[in-house]
Amino acid sequence: MAHGAGGKATRRLIDGLFAPLLLDGAQLADAAGIEVDGTRIAVTTDGFVVTPVTFPGGSIGELAVNGTLNDLAVSGAKAVALLATFVLEAGLPADVLEAEVRAMANAARAAGVPIVGGDTKVVEHGKTDRMYITTTGIGRMLPGVVIDPASVAVGDRILLSGPIGDHGITILLARGELDLEAQLRSDTRWVFPLVEALAGAAAPGLRWMRDPTRGGVATSLNELALDCGLSIHIAEERIPVRDEVRGACELLGLDPLHIANEGQFLAVVAAGHAEQALAAVRAVPGGEEAVLIGEVRAEPAAAVLVTTRYGGTRIVDMLVGDPLPRIC
């Protein structure tokens, strides 16, 4: 199960099996870049499995559209079209399905991206958990944007688009196992307008982007640290975390840095472009809470280091499996 949780085991599965056999050793990012007759195209696909299917702030259908659009966005691509594949459990109520299809249509319309095709399979009752949706997206790379972890250099700054952990904690609470309540909504949204503003203001200094979904900010930054071989230093007090998320994390012994997000992204920007990039993102509605959270250094190599205001430091690793609450 840990192999699907987005952390270390997922990475090992990809690096150890999928990449050598299927991908011919190609570099892995949120979307694959290909060139067609001189046009740079990005392609990505993502499977969506969520319990419960709807939660405060979103639902699986809306996630399936925005999740894939966001993978294209953080690859520096403007989406052109989407495909959708459904795996449905026999007996799924028609109104549940219809609600999710409507959610997909609304999200696609809001982004101005057509869903141009797809496939549907129905499997026996009990063989899936209600519904799985896979979406595939194709996009055109923004001019002048090159996302490459190898271009990340010491001194570059780390930009975060807003508060973290809203989605993961919302889902945890929506499962209803906790008897905890909070006024919290998933942060799920389409991040392209923010990315477009950032690229417009700082494209020559933009090195890398990622949306910190499963495994959270810690996992995305660890992937970056491994890919570029450098050290990512972030300042704990600069990382925006809502009180509800902090409170739930404190109670459950979780680290907000490991909690999933669906509407945020991380970017590495050259120091000389960092302030412009931040100002551009903040100027977009929904980007007001963007912050610079740290910088790239040389040591400790291939690791993420969190510093506190009083001078304490800690290494933050990728998540292993799903975050589990600590009780005893």
Added chain:
Amino acid sequence: MRFVDEFRDPEIITRTCEEIRRLADPGRHYRIMEVCGGHTHAIYRFGLKDVLPPNIEFIHGPGCPVCVLPMGRIDDGLELGKQDGVIFAAFGDMMRVPGAHGSPLERKAAGMDVRIVYSPSDALKLARANPDKHVMFFAIGFETTAPSTALTLMRARAEGIRNFSVFCNHVTIIPALRAILDSPDMRLDAFVGPGHVSTVIGCRPYEWIARDEGRPIVVSGFEPLDLLQSVVMLLRQMQDGRTEVENQYARVVPWEGNRAALAAMAEVFELRPFFEWRGLGFISQSALRIRDAYADWDAERIFDVPGIRVTDPKAAQCGEVLKGVLKPVQCKLFGRECTPEHPIGALMVSSEGSCAAYYNYEHRKAAAASLAPV
């Protein structure tokens, strides 16, 4: 956030660290054992080693319930849990702890009915909701969690819920501390006393440590300032030549403990003659079992427990690490065969285990040339 932010205030932390530097004798090395796994986690989580002078060393104690549970007990629990019609319920803490044939989480992925619960009463709720199934709660923890197991068993008996049982692995902290202090290779100057356990048992049970063993002990909270203030209190005792039990965590811990919780424990549990602790071996009167009056809810009596014994790999030095003789990184397996993904010893499983905490937060940091603030 109230009750959190004021205990992480950078200015007060800096001032407290200055006081620690003033109080600590530079010619002396202080070995302070934090008993509780929650403290171990906090020390790494907040990077406290970076703000303390190098001659103050934290030695990580045995207060991580997951870490001290022998693998055989996990296998016993999983054997009972895999029977037809049984739901195996446990805290999230247990889910990744490896048995000889996989962890509860791996068994769940393989089809066993494993549920994560957040309290024993949630397990009882499961039993009410699944009258055709039997819910077995795999109980772990020190005196912190034992009262809630006791209250749940009292509720089950009062309501006559018969499809519920507890596989009891509750342990008590004092005998473990005695075993550590009796150990010939023990070299400790003072103790940071457990916070949550003490909310139940109070401060009196530690008096023998100060009186007979001549070691100062301060019961502490879990925020950075709590731990640093506890170090100040310990250093003051040592400077004054005092050995006392002091309570830094008085905002939560009453000196006499929680009488209602202790009464519930006494109603439901009695001491086992002996119990095996991982790394420490058999310790007499160190664990709880369910009294006869609650035998109908005792999984060890309802079912045939296989009594599996699993010897830890010889190369693993969990016992030495648990007793504070070795640092995690000094174990031959640390970071090589034994990692949080593939834990061999339980200290690597729980994030409160000293090996996992060290691995997650400290390992590799040594290489950092500059730790200046970002």
